[in-house]
Amino acid sequence: MAAAAELRWDTLEQRKHDGENLYHRLYEWKMQQLPADVRRFCDPETSAPRRKELLQLLRSLEEASSCQRLQILFSFSVPSPQVLQLLAALGLPLVSAGAGTGYWEFLLRSRGLDVVAFDQNTIFPPEMRYTEVLTGGPELLENHPDRALFLAWPDADETSHFSLDCLAYFRGHTLFHVGELLGETLSSNPWGQSTSRAFQLSLAEDFCCVKRIRLPSWPGQVDSFSVWKRKNPQFVLCDGAHFQYAETELEV
Numbered sequence: 577m578a579a580a581a582e583l584r585w586d587t588l589e590q591r592k593h594d595g596e597n598l599y600h601r602l603y604e605w606k607m608q609q610l611p612a613d614v615r616r617f618c619d620p621e622t623s624a625p626r627r628k629e630l631l632q633l634l635r636s637l638e639e640a641s642s643c644q645r646l647q648i649l650f651s652f653s654v655p656s657p658q659v660l661q662l663l664a665a666l667g668l669p670l671v672s673a674g675a676g677t678g679y680w681e682f683l684l685r686s687r688g689l690d691v692v693a694f695d696q697n698t699i700f701p702p703e704m705r706y707t708e709v710l711t712g713g714p715e716l717l718e719n720h721p722d723r724a725l726f727l728a729w730p731d732a733d734e735t736s737h738f739s740l741d742c743l744a745y746f747r748g749h750t751l752f753h754v755g756e757l758l759g760e761t762l763s764s765n766p767w768g769q770s771t772s773r774a775f776q777l778s779l780a781e782d783f784c785c786v787k788r789i790r791l792p793s794w795p796g797q798v799d800s801f802s803v804w805k806r807k808n809p810q811f812v813l814c815d816g817a818h819f820q821y822a823e824t825e826l827e828v
């Protein structure tokens with residue numbers, strides 16, 4: 577693994593790293609640097625002073641390589657080589673909602689994918705963006721019925737209805753979700769930190785999860801990448817039970 581001296585991430589150009597996944601390398605390096613008990617920051621057995629130290633390591637925005645700072649500079653979840661390869665192999669044109677800095681979208685475009693990205697663009701200024709991120713809201717999805725929807729950490733908390741609005745406007749058949757899902761979280765909210773309860777319930781009604789891959793996760797997160805296929809709304813009665821067809825095989 578590269579030593580820290582080889583890894584530079586001060587400027588956007590350095591972070592772009594010719595389309596290589598620098599963030600993943602930084603993640604692996606950083607996880608080796610952090611103390612062994614770092615994931616215990618939320619363990620009630622951890623003393624209050626130690627918790628304070630660990631939270632400082634994780635969240636200080638003054639520290640150039642704190643996890644939170646890297647998440648702001650790149651993205652909330654760390655793209656893994658395996659997931660980037662899968663998305664490239666599937667080759668579906670994408671529309672990314674709430675793209676933030678556009679880091680995932682930049683990596684995917686660098687791997688040949690056709691990606692339209694949008695965000696309300698009030699948080700990440702143009703100089704932080706890796707690729708073109710159109711300004712707009714969920715209604716833009718109506719224009720892209722032929723693309724798969726890419727949704728990474730769209731909701732700040734349960735009061736956000738952004739992800740649910742995206743589902744309401746989305747007409748396509750495939751949805752990629754990046755972040756936490758029901759039961760896979762350390763948050764006291766069982767629905768996790770990425771998409772609201774209302775979104776996940778609606779997603780599970782209309783879509784079937786056909787693949788789920790764990791992503792590298794910063795301490796305090798349990799991230800995964802999952803693929804969801806739209807179920808045919810027509811119920812079919814099969815020997816007394818209702819089924820809804822969906823394509824469960826992924827064509828790579």
Ligand SMILES: C[S@@+](CC[C@H](N)C(=O)[O-])C[C@H]1O[C@@H](n2cnc3c(N)ncnc32)[C@H](O)[C@@H]1O
Pocket residue numbers: 650651652653673674675676677694695696697698699700712713714727728729730731732738
């Ligand atoms: C937590 S950030 C995630 C950014 C990026 N997808 C990532 O994984 O790092 C959520 C993003 O959703 C965007 N967002 C929230 N509500 C939105 C809305 N109604 N329309 C467009 N973008 C929205 C925010 O501006 C922000 O960039």
